[in-house]
Amino acid sequence: MSRNTAQTGRDTVFLCSCEKTFRPEASRLAEALGGNAEIVACDHLCGAETDHLVKAAATAPNLTIACRQEENALRDILEELSFGGTSQFVDIRDSAGWSSEGKEAQPKMAALLAMGRMAPPALPFVTLESNGVILVYGADETAIEAGERLADALDVTVMLHRPGDVLPRSRRTFPIARGSIRFAKGYLGAFELTVDNFALAKPSSRAAFAFGETRNGATSHCDIILDLTGGKPLFAADSLRDGYLRADPRDPLAVERIIAKARDLVGTFDKPKYIDFKPELCAHSRSGITGCTRCLDVCPTGAITLAGDAVSIDPQICAGCGGCGSVCPTGAAAYALPAPDHLMRKLRTLLLTYTKAGGRDGIILFHDSDHGIPIIEALARFGEGLPARVLPVAVNEVTQVGIEQIAAGFAYGAAGIAFLVSDKPKHDLLPLDRLEALGDSLLPALGHPGEALARITTGDPDVLLAALHAMPVGMAKTGAASFQPVGAKRQVMMLALREWHAVSPAKPERIPLPKGAPFGKVEVKAEGCTLCLACVSACPVSALSANPDSPELRFQEDLCVQCGLCQSTCPEKVIGLTPQLDFSVINAAPVTLKQEEPYACDNCGTLFGTKSTIERIKTKLAGQHWMFSGANADRLKVIGYCDTCRIEAATLSGFDPHGGPPRPLVRTSEDYFREREEDKDS
Helix, strand or coil: CCCCCCCCCEEEEEECCCCCCHHHHHHHHHHCCCHHHHHHECCCCCCHHHHHHHHHHCCCCEECCCCCCCHHHHHHHHHCCEEEECEECCHHHHHHHHCCCCCCCCCHHHHHHHHHHCCCCCCCCCEEECCCCCEEECCHHHHHHHHHCCCCCCEEEEEECCCCCCCCCCCCCCCCEEEEEEEEEECCCCCEEEEEEEEECCCCCCCCCCCCCCCCCCEEEEEEEEECCCCCCCCCCCHHCEEECCCCCCCCCHHHHHHHHHHCCCCEEEEECCEEEEEHHHEEEECCEEECCCHHHHHCCCCEEEECCEEECCCCCCCCCCCCHHHHCCCCCCEECCCCHHHHHHHHHHHHHHHCCCCCCCEEEEEHHHHHHHHHHHHHCCCCCCCCCCEEEEEHHHHHCCCHHHHHHHHHCCCCCEEEECCCCCCCHHHHHHHHHHHHHHHHHCCCCCCEEEEECCCCCCHEEEEEEEECCCCCCCCCCCCCCCCCCHHHHHHHHHHHHHHHCCCCCCECCCCCCEEEEEEECCCCCCCCCCCHHCCCCCCEEEEECCCEEEHHHHCCCCCCHHHHHHCCEEEEEEEEHHHCCCCCCEEEECCCCEECCCCCCEEEEEHHHHHHHHHHHHHCCHHHHHHHHHHHHHHHHHHHHHHHHHHHCCCCCCCCCCCCCCCCHHHHHHHHHHHHCC
């Protein structure tokens, strides 16, 4: 069926009651959505009422369909209609309508629809290419059999780790070797292995494989690794390494699964580029001195490595946990699936619409698709369903959520925030641990109960429901914020924290934080500071700065990420760090930590250096050094000259830098031996 793709009508939102199993109130939802879209109520959009979809597709530029179960079938219809607009599919049935509180869930339905109507951001991708070169790494007959199963589809090599009495085949269709992988790196299509005790099987092997001369440090390249050794995996977070397949050789079903999976790993694959990295914002190190290591600490796959003063993130290895973006205080590493500010805009739309529609005490439930959606669906089909005030927000990984999203959620009016995680997570939950540790300091100080931020670790829908019912209700607040989260990560983070503080039950000016928190101040012992400004050069975020017109060290606390580079760089060791969140300094002007009177050149009056430093140098050199004592005492005045005048004075006086007293001769072992012999003779 051909249709005109020029869309001239209004956006259309389809509210399907799924054969009247729940009741979305069209008029109330239309009011909450702001009246900028046509609302079409129906009961069986995927069947008897498909004509509504056909009619809207002819004119509407954008379609929002309140159904996820039949998304594939409805997309097929739109494709047949040559629909040229955009389409979003939103679940309000399992998440809201199919619930014992379904009648009270209209505000949640409105919020989910409003959030679902937001245009998804464009996602970047990286390409992985595999030519099907596979290494089967095992120890016995199982590896040989796997190689035989794959030989018709892939370029197979079998390497046996400490082989026993393995019977050779009468016909060999692929190379067989022995060896132990000492080191492995890479990803699908680009693995590089370092192998010790490597040797090829002899063709004369009879009752058991015999091998030729062994060598260490052999290098091998392959596209796929099939690990059937049953030992320690070759990679950290091995299940997340594309192209690395591992199974216990004693488990036939597991072996069958990875053999089938290996057959599919040939060709070109698009993989999301999960992290947007800006090395110029990285606070890892300066001049060889290490500062921030937060992303290195939480990366489970080894995708983050050192690269000079910054780190480097390999998008081919990155498995998308988002931990680096969650803990990065500067925005150098930012999650791209979606970007942090996009997720904050979704929270803004969700919560403001929920409140506008009459919702109260909303709870944000962050969950992933693989683990969270099946539990929510099971709760809807076999249990009470989600409570009406629980607003599910699907993210790629719960570990991608950072303090900026937590602050924004509470600022926009949430009564609580929960994370649904598996009791067998595929990613390390260290980023979530750190987020909760920071929350443990912020929530009680701002007047929130501790249970307002919760982690629900379960695969049981009933356990999830009980935990959600235990979340706080009836919190006293002074309103809800409505700020737009636009700008760089650090700027948006501080804005969200300030807005959260403004609507919180308690409003302390300053909150002490645990060590490692990304907020705090720098303290300088002024009496020991020489204003060398090495700390200014080391600061990667310009929290420390100098005054170009006078000797002065300035500090802007809301920029400080507590990386510690200033403390490590300071030659006088007079800098200390105090982790804290001071709301009074957000967007405030820099403060002066140390200031001195500049020294005026004794010859031309040009200001340079500091008066205390020049006077101290004069005092230490006067009469103590041959260049400034005795007949050369007049030269002491050049210490008070600026660079230009000092050079001019030295040139006019004909100063000979080599005219000093002779230096003592260097003594060697021969001198000591000679003196020892002379002492004996005397």
